[in-house]
Amino acid sequence: MNELTEQNLPEANQQLPFSAILLDMDGVLFHGMNPIDGAMGFMEAITNIPHAFITNNPIRLPQAVADKLEHIGFKRPSEKLIVTAGEATSAWLAQQKPGYSFFAVGAEGLHQSLNQYGNEDPENADFVVVGEGEGINYEAIITGINLIIKKGARLISTNPDTSVDAVYRGKRVIMPGGGALVAPFVAATGQQPVTIGKPEPLLYEMAMQVLGVKASDCLMIGDRPDTDIIGAQKLGIKSALVRTGRFAPGAVLPLSMQKPDWDINSLSELQRLFSW
Numbered sequence: 029m030n031e032l033t034e035q036n037l038p039e040a041n042q043q044l045p046f047s048a049i050l051l052d053m054d055g056v057l058f059h060g061m062n063p064i065d066g067a068m069g070f071m072e073a074i075t076n077i078p079h080a081f082i083t084n085n086p087i088r089l090p091q092a093v094a095d096k097l098e099h100i101g102f103k104r105p106s107e108k109l110i111v112t113a114g115e116a117t118s119a120w121l122a123q124q125k126p127g128y129s130f131f132a133v134g135a136e137g138l139h140q141s142l143n144q145y146g147n148e149d150p151e152n153a154d155f156v157v158v159g160e161g162e163g164i165n166y167e168a169i170i171t172g173i174n175l176i177i178k179k180g181a182r183l184i185s186t187n188p189d190t191s192v193d194a195v196y197r198g199k200r201v202i203m204p205g206g207g208a209l210v211a212p213f214v215a216a217t218g219q220q221p222v223t224i225g226k227p228e229p230l231l232y233e234m235a236m237q238v239l240g241v242k243a244s245d246c247l248m249i250g251d252r253p254d255t256d257i258i259g260a261q262k263l264g265i266k267s268a269l270v271r272t273g274r275f276a277p278g279a280v281l282p283l284s285m286q287k288p289d290w291d292i293n294s295l296s297e298l299q300r301l302f303s304w
């Protein structure tokens with residue numbers, strides 16, 4: 029795996045191989061409400077490099093994500109620079125069917141995101157949208173599968189993560205991700221969901237559009253090879269895997285994935301590497 033070899037060290041005065049940065053947040057900038065070591069210094073160091081935040085977490089609206097970053101101690105970013113799986117799902121559904129109706133299974137923030145361009149209608153929804161957070165229960169599964177089987181609603185998954193490392197009621201735990209929570213709907217209906225979040229391209233594309241940059245301009249920084257890194261690679265975006273989230277320093281990565289351009293222990297290491 030790429031250590032800090034001469035091969036990937038930028039030469040002195042050499043231009044950076046990218047001009048914009050896309051950042052995952054959970055496991056990269058923070059765990060729960062705690063900043064990851066070095067993350068604040070890193071964010072200060074890249075103040076003048078255009079950057080945006082992309083997260084598969086559909087639970088919070090961009091405003092709430094900005095609040096969270098500020099509360100933790102980061103400089104508050106513009107909400108426009110925060111692309112969540114909930115926002116992307118809402119935008120995608122509006123493209124498919126302007127004024128769509130939906131039945132959502134997930135946290136309040138998911139409902140709020142979807143309400144921007146659509147209307148909740150548990151009786152005749154066009155889309156059954158399954159996200160993360162509290163909201164799934166026996167009744168929600170019954171409503172969702174009946175909409176799909178009897179009324180032809182399409183099943184949408186905000187993000188494919190099967191599990192997420194998170195803080196729940198004050199404890200660091202593993203929680204079911206969108207990919208796990210959608211499973212009962214898939215099993216009961218036989219319908220495969222349309223999946224919106226990373227590694228699918230939409231979140232990257234929305235962030236690049238906001239920044240006015242193209243894939244070859246960007247570096248994606250994330251902690252998950254299966255979403256952050258693979259999604260970037262599919263689009264031709266350079267990638268840096270940090271080992272402050274899903275994988276610890278030295279942990280062996282899945283053999284099936286291609287190596288990221290940079291495999292680094294922390295954001296501080298990346299900061300040193302590029303002399304920021």
Ligand SMILES: [Mg+2]
Nearest residue numbers: 052054055251
């Ligand atoms: Mg992450």
